[in-house]
Amino acid sequence: MTTDRIKEAVRAYYAQIAQERTSCCTSSCGCAAGYAEEVLASVPVEAQMGLGCGNPFALGALPRGATVLDLGSGAGMDCLIAAQHVGPEGRVIGVDLTPEMVALAQENARKVGLHNVTFVQGDIEALPLPECSVDVVLSNCVINLVPDKARAFAEAFRVLRPGGWLLVADLVRQGALPAYWEDDPEAYARCLAGTIPEADYLAAIEMAGLVIEAVTRAAVEGPIVSLQVRARRPL
Ligand SMILES: C[S@@+](CC[C@H](N)C(=O)[O-])C[C@H]1O[C@@H](n2cnc3c(N)ncnc32)[C@H](O)[C@@H]1O
Numbered sequence: 001m002t003t004d005r006i007k008e009a010v011r012a013y014y015a016q017i018a019q020e021r022t023s024c025c026t027s028s029c030g031c032a033a034g035y036a037e038e039v040l041a042s043v044p045v046e047a048q049m050g051l052g053c054g055n056p057f058a059l060g061a062l063p064r065g066a067t068v069l070d071l072g073s074g075a076g077m078d079c080l081i082a083a084q085h086v087g088p089e090g091r092v093i094g095v096d097l098t099p100e101m102v103a104l105a106q107e108n109a110r111k112v113g114l115h116n117v118t119f120v121q122g123d124i125e126a127l128p129l130p131e132c133s134v135d136v137v138l139s140n141c142v143i144n145l146v147p148d149k150a151r152a153f154a155e156a157f158r159v160l161r162p163g164g165w166l167l168v169a170d171l172v173r174q175g176a177l178p179a180y181w182e183d184d185p186e187a188y189a190r191c192l193a194g195t196i197p198e199a200d201y202l203a204a205i206e207m208a209g210l211v212i213e214a215v216t217r218a219a220v221e222g223p224i225v226s227l228q229v230r231a232r233r234p235l
Pocket of ligand 1: 010011014049050051052053071072073074075076077078095096097098101122123124125139140141142145146191
């Protein structure tokens with residue numbers, strides 16, 4: 001399948017979820033797995049769509065006053081949580097490919113009266129941000145959807161300030177995937193067919209110049225594994 005076809009399928013799939021306000025909550029999603037009840041209670045239910053596959057905040061506390069970028073911000077849940085970590089003197093930017101998701105995230109931020117959270121439509125393979133402009137890059141269940149993962153990690157490296165963190169939760173695979181997924185656009189959009197082996201995923205992070213500091217994993221289903229990685233751009 002061409003990269004354009006994959007991106008179009010991904011955009012259409014998440015546009016429908018945003019418009020219908022449906023949660024994906026399939027076997028491939030974590031349905032807000034790993035978040036404390038009080039954290040979930042602090043964000044609007046409309047932002048909790050069960051689209052993540054882990055909890056990137058479990059990898060490290062975000063510093064107050066930090067500028068945070070969320071790659072593939074969806075309905076905005078992790079951005080709204082990040083805003084609580086960084087406080088009013090910090091700033092949070094969510095980038096998402098799907099305009100309908102960006103609109104939903106903006107609506108969710110308005111509901112909680114946050115003015116230091118911005119959502120922009122964009123492709124994480126070509127981030128609309130200057131180099132060395134953010135302290136922390138977050139991402140939750142997104143890079144598996146991106147055809148050129150090396151480019152996405154290179155972009156994360158580019159926008160991070162030296163010493164800044166990448167905190168990522170994502171799905172990878174251990175072993176082979178069913179062959180019929182390869183031609184199934186929905187299998188890509190559902191965070192399945194675009195998964196790559198864990199070793200290749202970690203190598204792509206390192207190839208971008210980031211230094212891996214911590215890795216945790218949990219089985220999801222069959223060959224699909226939920227991975228959480230903390231990596232740092234060296235000083
Ligand atoms: C599984 S959802 C995860 C959303 C959010 N991170 C969360 O945890 O709730 C994947 C999101 O990534 C976005 N996405 C997919 N490919 C992208 C790309 N190349 N650039 C930016 N966003 C992308 C989709 O539009 C969708 O909102």
